[in-house]
Amino acid sequence: MTTFPTHASPELPGPGRPRSTEPAAPVGIAPTPASRNDVVPTSGPIPFGELRSMLDGDLLMPGDPDFAAMATPWNLAVPADAAAVAVVDGPADIAAAVRFAGVHALSVAVRLTGHGAVPGSAPTLLIHTGRLDELEVRPDGTARVGAGVRWNEVMAAASPLGLAAPAGSSPHVGVVGFLTGGGIGPFVRTLGLGSDHVLAFDVVTGDGEMRRASTVENPALFWALRGGKGVAGIVVAVELRLPRVSTFFGGAIHLDGSHAARVLHAWRDWTAGLPEQGTSSVALVRLPPMPGVPAELAGRLTVAVRFGWLGDPDEGRRVIAPMLDLAPVLLGGMDVLPYGALELIHADPVDPMPGHEASSVLRELTADDVETVLRSAGPEADCPQVLVEIRHLGGALARTPAHPDAFSHRDARYLVSLIGLGVPPLMQAVADHADGLIAALAPRSCGRLPNFAPSTAPAEVRRTYSPETLRRLATLAATYDPAGVLADAAPIRQACLDT
Numbered sequence: 001m002t003t004f005p006t007h008a009s010p011e012l013p014g015p016g017r018p019r020s021t022e023p024a025a026p027v028g029i030a031p032t033p034a035s036r037n038d039v040v041p042t043s044g045p046i047p048f049g050e051l052r053s054m055l056d057g058d059l060l061m062p063g064d065p066d067f068a069a070m071a072t073p074w075n076l077a078v079p080a081d082a083a084a085v086a087v088v089d090g091p092a093d094i095a096a097a098v099r100f101a102g103v104h105a106l107s108v109a110v111r112l113t114g115h116g117a118v119p120g121s122a123p124t125l126l127i128h129t130g131r132l133d134e135l136e137v138r139p140d141g142t143a144r145v146g147a148g149v150r151w152n153e154v155m156a157a158a159s160p161l162g163l164a165a166p167a168g169s170s171p172h173v174g175v176v177g178f179l180t181g182g183g184i185g186p187f188v189r190t191l192g193l194g195s196d197h198v199l200a201f202d203v204v205t206g207d208g209e210m211r212r213a214s215t216v217e218n219p220a221l222f223w224a225l226r227g228g229k230g231v232a233g234i235v236v237a238v239e240l241r242l243p244r245v246s247t248f249f250g251g252a253i254h255l256d257g258s259h260a261a262r263v264l265h266a267w268r269d270w271t272a273g274l275p276e277q278g279t280s281s282v283a284l285v286r287l288p289p290m291p292g293v294p295a296e297l298a299g300r301l302t303v304a305v306r307f308g309w310l311g312d313p314d315e316g317r318r319v320i321a322p323m324l325d326l327a328p329v330l331l332g333g334m335d336v337l338p339y340g341a342l343e344l345i346h347a348d349p350v351d352p353m354p355g356h357e358a359s360s361v362l363r364e365l366t367a368d369d370v371e372t373v374l375r376s377a378g379p380e381a382d383c384p385q386v387l388v389e390i391r392h393l394g395g396a397l398a399r400t401p402a403h404p405d406a407f408s409h410r411d412a413r414y415l416v417s418l419i420g421l422g423v424p425p426l427m428q429a430v431a432d433h434a435d436g437l438i439a440a441l442a443p444r445s446c447g448r449l450p451n452f453a454p455s456t457a458p459a460e461v462r463r464t465y466s467p468e469t470l471r472r473l474a475t476l477a478a479t480y481d482p483a484g485v486l487a488d489a490a491p492i493r494q495a496c497l498d499t
Contacts (some may be wrong), residue, residue: 056090056092088128108126143242159339251307260284282304286300353421355421357419359417365414416441
C-alpha cells in the first residue's frame, strides 16, 4: 500500500513533499516535445541502470520475464513498444522517473489496465501504477483511492457501508484513468460525471514535483485533471465523495435484431421524456460464435436495451415497460440488483482483446440519424462492427458543475460508439466502416469524449475540447511539464499549435 500526505506543505516543496503553490503560467505555449530545445539528450544509449538505482520499485527492460505482462495494454491492438517499464512503489519513484525522462528526452506514459492505451512515440518510459493500491473508504462517504486501484475494489469496500462508486460500465478499469477523463457511467444522468465527485488529487507534475490539487490548492491543476486526462501530471491518489446508493433497478435485454428499426425509433422517442433517475442505451450487437458467448446471441444481430434506474423500483418498472414489448426477448431481464452488479447492464468484456473504437457525441438524435445508423449497422447492413451503441446523456451530466473542469460537451444529448475487432484482415474494414458512420452523423455532432476511442490525432483532440479549453490545457501543460515529457500532453500541445 502506498501513502501520500493528505495536506500539502507550501513551506517544503520538492521531491519528498507535495507543493500547494501553482507556478506562474507562461506567456504562450511551450514548444512540442518534437521541437523543444530546453533538454539536451544524452548521446549514446540511455543509462537505464541509473534510473533503476533511483527506484524503490522495479525497472523492467525488454526481455525481462515480466516486461511483456506490464507493457502490454488491455487493447491488444496497441503495440507494447515501451523502451522500459518502471513499476513504481510510490510517488517518489514517479518523481524520479519523470526527472530522469526530462534529462534523457524520453516520453513518459502511464498505465494500470491499458483500456485507453494509444500507440506512443518511441522512446517511451512506461510508468506502471499497479502497486499504488491505497484504498480507504470512510463512513462519512468519502474515499481515498490509489492509482493502482480498480473500481470493483472500491465497490467491494463501499457496499457494506451503503455507498456506491461513480464507476463506468466496466468496474474492471482503473479509477484514476476513468476520473481524469470525466467518466461516463451507467447512471450518468442521475449521478453526473465520475469527476464531479472528486475532492482532490495528489499528483506528480511533469516537472517532477509532487503537488496536491483541489478547489483551494493548485485549483488550475484541479481543473485540468478533471477531463484533461494526464495533460499536466501523473496522479498518485484521488479523494472523492461516494453517493449513498445500495441498489438499483435495471439490467439489459437482447431483442431479435430483425426488429431493430422499430426498437431504435421507439427508444429515441422514449428517451425524449425519460426522467433523470434513468439512464439508458441501445446497441446493435453482432457477437461471433465463440466460447463464452451465449448461444442465443452468437452469430446473429441482436438489439440490446440497457437501463439503470436510481429511484423507486416500481416506478422504474413502469418507465421501462414500453421498451420490453417491442420485439421477442432472446436473453436478459430487469430487476432490483445490488449496486455492485452494475456491470450486468453493459456486460463489457473482461479479458484483453484487440479492438478498434470510434465515437461521436450528438447535440440531438433525429429520426434521420436513426435511419443512418440502421443503414450502416441494421439487419440489412454488411456491418463489421461487434457493437454500435447509442447512449442517452443529459440529466445531471448537463448541469454546470459546482467547480469548473476541463470536460467539454456537457450539452451533448447522445453518444454513439462503435467497437470492432482490431485484427487483420478485418481492421481496415472496421476502421473504414466506422469512419463512414461517424462522418454521416457529423451534422449533429458536437465532438467526442476523452474516454471513448482515445486518439492522439490533432483533429480528434480538437473535437474533444472546446477551443478555449484546449488553449488552457496547452498552457497548463507548458506550465507543469516544461520539458514536454508527458505523453498525454503532447497531443494537446500539437493540436493547439496546429490551429
